[in-house]
Amino acid sequence: MAAVTGPGDPLALGELLPPPPPPVSSSRGSRWGDHEEIAQIPFKILQGHKDAVSSCHFCCEDTKILSSSFDRSVKLWDVAKGVLVQVFEEEHTAPISECSLNPDNKRVITSSYDKTVKAWDMETGKMLWTIEHEGLVTSCNISYDGKYVVSGLDKENAICITDAVSATMVMYIQDHHRSTVTRCCFDPDNQRVASVSYDKTIKLWDTVAQSTTITINEGHSNVISDCCFSLDGRYLCTASWDRTLKIWDIKTGDFRHHGPIVLKEGHQGSVSSCLFSKDASLVVSGAYDKNIAVWDIRTGYKKLTLQGHGDWVMDVAVSSNKKWILSSSKDSTLRLWNIEKADHIPAVIENRKRGSQIVQCEDCEKPFSLLQCNDSGVVTKCVFCRLATPTRNILPLPPTCSPDL
Structure with missing residues (x-):
């Protein structure tokens, strides 16, 4: 294990770090925290919220950051200048659980424990409409075409799909889960909604057929806290309090025979959030251990852990060019x-070497990790090549001993 370069190094290598540096001013014109000179992974701190930051996103071609908070506000930040551009507040009466952006970055959707979902105009910061529910709203997500909003509820363990312009209810699926829905989101084709719950199940609801097309019972051994689709809609990643992440091939249904890809031993606490990079080469996760993990999906190993938050990480995001990771806490x-x-940091290189057994894919000839595979066979192709073909090329394992013994 490589040595830590200094007491403020955010690249976690199994050692605890001291508390984060003193906060900068929280005024709207405040600057960000300076890059730490001794850090191998430079970072900046953005302060201004007065309570837990529940959700975060890159937007406007990665020039802006959108965040929501338990302080009942949503804030839009300018990345380059490090200043607040817009504040959405004084409408919610309880913590905001999540915020979501429509594709043209002109409208913001928020869900709250005040039992409402609200739409806001990005430019003016004015509220456009409000939908009232009978229970707490735990999650919200706007479809990729900007036409619909899905929200997760604790009342009747339901998901609700609403017209994003008229604010009229389109579908209400009660008792969709056996317990509170923790996260729900549209797939990139705008035809399916994935939802996860305290009941440890994963469900996909088809908006055209108006039925549940996939149910994964006991997808994890504990509460499933988050889910996200890859941009091509092929993979669904789920994060759980069982400290693992799982990647499911939902387009071909191959997980039914061979199980999901499991990413484990990345966190020491419950995993609270997950997100694919735009090209699905990375998964970023945040957890109750206060850390962010960055996973290389092709080779199946944890590249690095980012450490420095003073409390558990509630959400994560990754920029389109994969240069920046964003975390809220x-x-x-x-x-x-x-x-x-x-990739040039010695610790990351070391993690890659000892993270798992690396072999070469017989199709694309790129390296991949056997850590990805749950199959009781010898895997000769990387996950991308295996998912691109109807069946996997799996050879039987040679016997470990003579059948007569």
Whole structure:
């Protein structure tokens, strides 16, 4: 294991770090925290929220950051200048559980424990409409075409699909889960909604057929906290309090025979959030251990862990060019991490070497990790090549001993 370069190094290598540096001013014109000179992974701290930051996103071609908070506000930040551009507040009467952006970045959707979903005009910060529910709203997500909003509820363990313009209810699926829905989101084709729950199940609802097309019972051994689709809609990643992430091939249904790809031993606490990079080569996760993990999907190993938040990480995001990782935390801050040169850091190289057994894919000839595979066979193709073909090329394992013994 490589040595830690200094007490403020956010690249976690199994050692605890001291508390984060003193906060900067929280005024709207405040600057961000400076890059730490001794850090191998440079980062900036963004402060301004007064309570836990529940959700965060890159937007406007990665020039802006959108965040929501338990302080009942949503804030839009300018990345380059490090200043607030817009504040959406004084409408919600309880913590905001999540915020979501429509594709043209002109409208913001928020869900709250005040039992409402609200739409906001990005430019003016004015509220456009409000939908009232009978229970707490735990999650919200706007479809990729901007036409619909899905929200997850604790009342009747339901999901609700609403017209994003008229604010009229389109579908209400009660008792969709056996317990509170923790996260729901549209697939990139705008035809299916994935939802996860305290009941440990994963469900996909087809909006055209108006029925559940996939149910994965006991998808994890504990509460499933988050889910996200890859941009091509082929993979669904789920994060759980069982400290693992799982990647499911939902387009071909191959997981029914061979199970999901399991990403484990990345966190020491319950995993709270997950997100694919735009090209699905990375998965970023945040957890109750206060850390962010960056996973290389092709080779199946954890590249690095980013450490520095003072409390558990509630949400994560990754920029389109994979240069920046964004995290929001219960410590009321956001952190922007520059991982552009991470591949050259000795610790990342060491993690890659000892993370798992690396073999060469017989199709694309790129390296991949056997850590990805749950199959009781010898896997000769990487996950991308295996998912691109109807069947996997799996050879039987040679016997470990003579059948007569």
